[in-house]
Structures are given as C-alpha cells and as structure tokens.
Amino acid sequence: MIDISVPVLTAALGSFADDTRVWKSIKTKHDSFLLQTDLNGIYHWSTVNNMKFNDDKFEVLSFGLKEFEAAYKTPSNAVIDGKSIVKDLGILFNCTLSFKEHILQVVSKGTQLAGWFLRSFKTRKMEDMKTVLQSLIIPKMEYGSVIWSPTDVAQINFLESVQRRFTSYMSCFQTYDATLNMTT
Numbered sequence: 001m002i003d004i005s006v007p008v009l010t011a012a013l014g015s016f017a018d019d020t021r022v023w024k025s026i027k028t029k030h031d032s033f034l035l036q037t038d039l040n041g042i043y044h045w046s047t048v049n050n051m052k053f054n055d056d057k058f059e060v061l062s063f064g065l066k067e068f069e070a071a072y073k074t075p076s077n078a079v080i081d082g083k084s085i086v087k088d089l090g091i092l093f094n095c096t097l098s099f100k101e102h103i104l105q106v107v108s109k110g111t112q113l114a115g116w117f118l119r120s121f122k123t124r125k126m127e128d129m130k131t132v133l134q135s136l137i138i139p140k141m142e143y144g145s146v147i148w149s150p151t152d153v154a155q156i157n158f159l160e161s162v163q164r165r166f167t168s169y170m171s172c173f174q175t176y177d178a179t180l181n182m183t184t
Helices: 029-048 100-120 126-142 153-167
Strands: 012-016 019-023 085-088 091-094
Touching: 019 029, 091 100, 100 126, 100 153, 126 153
Parallel strands: none
Antiparallel strands: 012 019, 085 091
8 A cells, every 4th residue: 555645844845747856944953964854754755655766866956055064865875966056847046046057048048949940941021030939939938937037137138139139030120232132
C-alpha cells in the first residue's frame, strides 16, 4: 500500500510535474539542521512510496547573507552542489534575484526566432510581420514575465530592442531607392 501522507516539515515544499523544490529561511545552524532533517523525511517518504530522486539534479541556491555554509546531502549521502544560477520551470534564478541571466537568454531566444523568420520568409508585409511578432516572438519572450519583470530601464530597453529591430524590417518602414531599384 502506498503512503501518500507527506511528513510534517518545517520547510516549504512545492512540486510541479517531476520538479520538486524545498525551501526554508536559514538564519542559524539549527535552521540548517532542520532543513536536512526535512530532506531526510522527504527521502524516507519517497523510499516508502517507491519513488526515486535523481541525485545529479539536486541543487542549492542561497539568497542573502551567508553567515555559514551548510553541506546538505542527497538520499545517497552525496553533498548537494551549491549553484549561483538555477533554472526552475524555464526561468533562470540567480542568488541576487536580478534575473540578468534570464533576460540575456530571453533576448537571445527572441533574436534567434526573429532571425529565423527573416531568413526563411521573403515577406516583409506589415500584417504578416505583426502576426509573427504577436504569435511567436512576444509570447516566447514574455513567458514567466510576472516573475522576472525588470524595473531597470537598461534591461527594459534591451528586451524591447528585439521588437524594435524586428519591426524595422517591415515594408512600411523601408524606403524605395529608384536608383538602386530596390528597397533599403
């Protein structure tokens, strides 16, 4: 019989699909001990329920001041690696929550998608370009923006540069040069 009851934890636990996150405010060595105790309870629960965690996917991300470094353990007693950047549901989190790396990735993906369209299709008609922008590029770039939404003007301008660059290729913004017999 499967035991679906989760052990009583002092830490918070969240799961989505096959991702599980455990978090806790660590202010003292005792808090660190309690977190490891909670992890051990979760490991025991998973064993009882015939579930296996992948030790290679364990990560620790610490926010704020680090009074001391704690070495948390996996179910196989290996030390969990501390990371400065962690990906959770497609969003890159860093230890300062600046989302700088995530924004760089979003701009890169948006630029690649825009470049793919511009290389693959000859059309520069405004309606076609707007459709691609609104249905492919912007949704890809706005994924999870409720979480990582920038307030820094430089980051906002960096994100908007993808749209500005893409729309500059629309036929309505290009001029016709009769001497060259082409659109510039």
